[in-house]
Amino acid sequence: MAMTLDAVVVGAGPNGLAAALTLARAGLRVQVIEAHQTVGGGLRSLPLTLPGFVHDYGSAIHPLAIASPAFRRWPLHAFGLEWVQPDAPVVHPLGDGSVTLERDLEATADGLGADGPTWIRLMRPLLNDWEGLLHDVLRPLPRVPRRPLTLARFGLRALPPAAALGQLLFRTPQARALWAGLAAHTAQPLTAPGTSAMTLALGLLGHAVGWPFPRGGAQAIADAMRAHLEFLGGSVVTGVRVGSAADLPPARVTLVDSSPAALLQLLGDRAPASYRAALQGYRYGPGIQKIDYALGGPVPWCDPRVARAATVHLGGTAQEVLRSEAQLTTQVSRHPYVLAAQHTLFDATRAPAGQHTFWAYAHVPNGSAEPIGDRIEAQIERYAPGFRDRVLARHVTTAPDLQAYSPVFQGGDFNGGLLDLWGLLARPVPTPTPYRTPVRGFYLCSSSTPPGGGIHGMPGFHAALAALKDEFGIQDSEGQAADPIRGSAEVRP
Numbered sequence: 001m002a003m004t005l006d007a008v009v010v011g012a013g014p015n016g017l018a019a020a021l022t023l024a025r026a027g028l029r030v031q032v033i034e035a036h037q038t039v040g041g042g043l044r045s046l047p048l049t050l051p052g053f054v055h056d057y058g059s060a061i062h063p064l065a066i067a068s069p070a071f072r073r074w075p076l077h078a079f080g081l082e083w084v085q086p087d088a089p090v091v092h093p094l095g096d097g098s099v100t101l102e103r104d105l106e107a108t109a110d111g112l113g114a115d116g117p118t119w120i121r122l123m124r125p126l127l128n129d130w131e132g133l134l135h136d137v138l139r140p141l142p143r144v145p146r147r148p149l150t151l152a153r154f155g156l157r158a159l160p161p162a163a164a165l166g167q168l169l170f171r172t173p174q175a176r177a178l179w180a181g182l183a184a185h186t187a188q189p190l191t192a193p194g195t196s197a198m199t200l201a202l203g204l205l206g207h208a209v210g211w212p213f214p215r216g217g218a219q220a221i222a223d224a225m226r227a228h229l230e231f232l233g234g235s236v237v238t239g240v241r242v243g244s245a246a247d248l249p250p251a252r253v254t255l256v257d258s259s260p261a262a263l264l265q266l267l268g269d270r271a272p273a274s275y276r277a278a279l280q281g282y283r284y285g286p287g288i289q290k291i292d293y294a295l296g297g298p299v300p301w302c303d304p305r306v307a308r309a310a311t312v313h314l315g316g317t318a319q320e321v322l323r324s325e326a327q328l329t330t331q332v333s334r335h336p337y338v339l340a341a342q343h344t345l346f347d348a349t350r351a352p353a354g355q356h357t358f359w360a361y362a363h364v365p366n367g368s369a370e371p372i373g374d375r376i377e378a379q380i381e382r383y384a385p386g387f388r389d390r391v392l393a394r395h396v397t398t399a400p401d402l403q404a405y406s407p408v409f410q411g412g413d414f415n416g417g418l419l420d421l422w423g424l425l426a427r428p429v430p431t432p433t434p435y436r437t438p439v440r441g442f443y444l445c446s447s448s449t450p451p452g453g454g455i456h457g458m459p460g461f462h463a464a465l466a467a468l469k470d471e472f473g474i475q476d477s478e479g480q481a482a483d484p485i486r487g488s489a490e491v492r493p
């Protein structure tokens with residue numbers, strides 16, 4: 001008998017799963033096809049080192065997921081997802097102590113000395129309307145905003161380069177370092193226009209929802225999404241790479257959670273030359289080199305307060321972070337900014353008793369496999385002398401490894417494409433609904449569409465809304481309520 005699918009989703013990354021869930025919740029018959037044996041894409045947990053240690057292969061910390069307007073529509077807690085909230089969102093060690101982004105605005109300000117009032121003035125108005133703001137920024141930009149005033153306030157501060165805004169706003173080394181450490185998440189030189197946007201958003205989310213992670217591993221998010229999809233009648237096929245349109249089962253719509261190049265392969269000759277040329281010119285940003293560690297004990301931080309957060313920014317002063325990221329398109333700094341996560345201080349399920357995992361990466365030029373493990377470890381040792389003595393095993397993932405793992409991570413670019421201002425507007429092409437392709441029934445739904453990288457599911461969600469409207473005449477009900485945020489705080493052992 002012929003298949004009676006309404007929709008096929010190619011790829012079970014967070015965005016493919018988000019697209020599939022959105023379609024299934026609208027009553028469509030959906031099938032997801034994934035190349036790997038397990039769903040998740042950048043949301044995978046794997047035994048990369050020794051027995052009993054669980055490592056997050058891609059994403060590790062999830063402020064965007066817990067706050068996402070799409071994720072908050074779905075009852076993922078009913079399918080096993082449990083958030084762990086560390087004591088503080090982020091700690092940034094400095095030579096003579098550390099600076100902390102606390103959940104509480106005033107407590108953060110207390111640690112910033114003379115810059116405390118400035119931090120409060122910057123964050124408070126945005127914090128008062130953070131849900132409206134997220135709704136307006138986590139989608140294609142040229143749309144009528146729901147909260148124009150908050151968006152304008154955000155936009156004015158988001159457009160300047162993070163380096164210039166940090167210098168203008170703050171006087172203390174603590175506030176400048178905290179700001180630079182948040183800005184370095186953009187994987188762009190901090191002098192690039194627009195880099196203040198993610199800096200502000202990450203700081204704001206720390207206050208609004210914290211920087212939590214799922215108990216047991218990032219995989220728990222993907223598993224809960226799959227379980228919810230199957231509960232709704234959707235199906236998932238794993239271990240099948242879709243190479244051309246001939247590999248697709250018949251369906252009215254196909255949503256592609258992959259790279260623009262992989263989309264072109266599926267569209268074949270049906271893609272007009274102009275669209276083909278635009279996608280062939282799609283630009284990628286720097287890559288990542290990541291090390292997963294199995295440790296015999298916790299990281300021996302000089303400042304014990306660094307153990308209050310799962311996320312640690314290792315890069316020193318604002319000037320040092322700025323220098324590290326300045327030339328990341330062509331070379332790796334001798335002293336790279338290192339983004340680290342220490343889950344097991346708050347989630348004992350991920351390692352044998354008394355032992356720990358540690359997740360750390362630095363930015364590298366796109367496609368680079370140059371070994372930089374010594375530089376990453378020197379940065380950790382700088383704030384935790386004796387770290388190397390605790391290492392039982394390490395697993396290195398290079399930028400080419402990430403590309404081989406998922407076509408979305410071309411050259412190791414974890415954002416699925418350069419996230420500069422043009423990269424936001426033309427993702428992958430400058431149209432109001434960039435998910436739609438010129439071939440009827442085909443949509444791109446990966447992080448190579450707005451709003452880009454990160455675990456929030458919004459590209460998949462918006463692509464599915466476009467397909468529902470175009471092909472099935474179903475409009476999203478904007479009034480649909482978001483679930484309240486359900487968290488879980490675990491006391492540190």
Ligand SMILES: Cc1cc2nc3c(=O)[nH]c(=O)nc-3n(C[C@H](O)[C@H](O)[C@H](O)COP(=O)(O)OP(=O)(O)OC[C@H]3O[C@@H](n4cnc5c(N)ncnc54)[C@H](O)[C@@H]3O)c2cc1C
Nearest residue numbers: 011013014015035041042059060061242258406447454455
């Ligand atoms: C090392 C690293 C650390 C990160 N840390 C964080 C973090 O802490 N927090 C955060 O929010 N984000 C983080 N990210 C970013 C986040 O993981 C990505 O933005 C996100 O996974 C992108 O989702 P996606 O669905 O677009 O693509 P992917 O996650 O890459 O998923 C695409 C999926 O589709 C499959 N696929 C593609 N083409 C085909 C095909 N032709 N046939 C069948 N299957 C196919 C792939 O196998 C893959 O499973 C990190 C990423 C990396 C790499």
